[in-house]
Amino acid sequence: MEQMDKFTISVLVTKDEYSGAHVFERHKIRSRYSPFLTISGIALVVLGIAGLFYGRLIMLSPAAAGCLVLLGIFLGLYDGVIAPILDRGAASRDYLAREELQFATTYVFSNNSVNVSNGRVQGEIPVSLVTKWIETPALFKMDVGRELSVIIPKRLLSEGQIQTLRSILEKNAPDAEIK
């Protein structure tokens, strides 16, 4: 019978999984201020269009009004269109640059610690040291400062293991979750 409070898993993350998780994480972090960006963008577009038609009345030259429209379009589309493309590109470059992501890594999760073993890192870290974690539709991603990043795709986990991992993280690092 599978022991639910301790499980071993061998992981090799794909570039698509890594990029998708990065885009998801960045979108969550941006969600605190992205409505402000979008609203500012809409306001600038409205102001710029008003400047193009009634520039003399509101003291805007056509060139300045055009700049405002362009800036407004940029800000309005930033969160939904531009940032995801930039984030995906950055994540792809990051994936290629981080050689440990291309090693298979073995993780052993227990109640309050995770044992890591790959070509570069070996050791056991208390889950309470996790500084940032996020659950995306495809994976769990945990960061221990800048020193260690643990990525567990859900495709490798059973439903019970997903529940166990979620509860381990919620119990040991409740403040580190990116909501």
Added chain:
Amino acid sequence: MTSQKLSKAKVLINPTKEEYVKSVLLVERQIGYLRPLPIAVIASAILPFLGLSSFNWFRVSYSSIFLPLILCFSCPVLLIYFFYLQPSLLKERAAGYYKTYSVIMKDSVMEFFDDNMVTKTQYLTLNDSYALMSLCIETPELFVLAKDSERIIVIPKRCIPMETREELTAFLRQAFAPRRKVMKSWIF
């Protein structure tokens, strides 16, 4: 018969918060957010020139000064951003990361071999190959080895024992010869 080569040096590493934050700024200046700093300085010199030359000195109206004003205003904004705001943000973030770093890497012992170095800490054993390090920055006080702007290894020179300091310094300079940068501060 197999034999394990002896390490060149064994160093107990314990960087302070100031050293860690300084290292982060040095790396950001070389391969991170502060890399465009020289371009920002050049741009901040060109922008007021463009602003003043596009200003119509003989037909002043509110609409004609809008663009020149933006161009002139961009100059101090760029300088403040790259010399104060961004470094402050990076310092604050680095200070936050130092809390975890100081726990995980507390009293870490670094062993230097011909091709790699092994760092042993209370929790982890890290094996880093020199060939996979993209950058080595040397300042009068530190060696900072970086894989990218996120993952750095800080070696304060004060931690290297006097008897091996000269030899290890020469070895690191040689091992990272094509990727070594000598800096005095995070700006220069």
